[in-house]
Amino acid sequence: MGLLECCARCLIGAPFASLVATGLCFFGVALFCGCGHEALTGTEQLIETYFSKNYQDYEYLINVIHAFQYVIYGTASFFFLYGALLLAEGFYTTGAVRQIFGDYKTTICGRGLSATVTGGPKGRGARGPQRAHSLQRVCQCLGKWLGHPDKFVGITYVLTIVWLLVFACSAVPVYIYFNTWTTCQSIANPSKTSASIGTLCADARMYGVLPWNAFPGKVCGSNLLSICKTSEFQMTFHLFIAAFVGAAATLVSLLTFIIAATYNFAVLKLMGRGTKF
Incomplete structure (x- = not known):
């Protein structure tokens, strides 16, 4: 089997659902962590x-923010590594599923690789069989980790539940900033509200951001409107929105991973291949 034919069969056996999910995962995590950190x-x-x-x-708030920023670093590293692992698992199990249905007759760890490496002229030396044997051993080691889609489904399911909480928490600052922005719009257009401009305020204590004895703790009227017009407020508001979108994209990617891994596992189980192949 030639190199082009091998590459064509690899493309045929590519797990497109896992590829899409991995792209969404990387995009969502990068957006959530990067924008969340700056916000x-x-x-x-x-x-x-x-x-x-x-x-x-606000000393306690700053400590919480700094601690959460370190958590963001760890979250980004973990999801990038786990996304790559899920993509490798998708290639592995999709190849096995296509092999069952006859759409993918050889795998990169099977005879196709051996034939490609060892099928050359005899005069090229004896390194061909050793190289093929080494690659097969690497594939066997990877198979011990990637040949259990049921475990990946369980881990990804737990991660999805945890990320649902992260997704909900990422909506809280968007809600706070949106309320503040709405209040500023009412101050800028007093004809659209019956309340006095001086009574329209943004109180950080009300959301638990500051303790109730903090002073002043809130900003009202034209002072609040001037804050809303600053680039710091506008940028932070939009960064929180971007982080929320990133959290949503990551959640969609995890759900896609679950669907793809569950399908592969169900097919392998149904065809009597178990979870080891």
């Missing part, structure tokens, strides 16, 4: 500048 930094600056003059009032 938290912007929130810290807004609190320090406009909502409290006493460091002790």
Whole structure:
């Protein structure tokens, strides 16, 4: 089997669902972690500048923000590694499923690889069989990890439940900033509201961002409108929206991974191949 034929069969056996899910996962995690990190930094600056003059009032908030930023670093690293592992598992199990249905007669770890490596002229030396044997041993080692789609389904299911909580939490700052932005729109257009401009406020204490004894803790009227017009507020608001979109994309990718892995596992189980192949 020639190199082009081998590449064509690999493309035929490509797990397109896993490829799409991996792309969404990488995109979503990068967007969530990158934008979330910068949005938290912007929130810290807004609190320090406009909502409290006493460091002790927001000291705990800053510690939480810094701790969560470190969690973001770990989350990004984990999901990039786990996404690559899920993609490799998708290639492995999809190849086995297509082999069962006869659409993918040889796998990269099977006789096709041996024939490609060892089928050359005899005068090329004895390194061909050794190289093929080494690659087959590598594939066998990978198979011990990737030949269990049921475990990947379970782990991904747990991660999806956890990420649902992350997705819900990422909506909270978007909700807070949206309420503040809506209040600013009411201040900018007093004819659209019956309330006095001086009574329209954004209170950080109400959302638990600052303790109730923080001073001033809230900004009202024209002062709040001037904050909403700053680039810091606008940028932070849009960064939180982008982080929310990234969390949604990651959630969709995890659900796609679950569907693809569950299908592969069900087919292998139904055809009597079990979870080891």
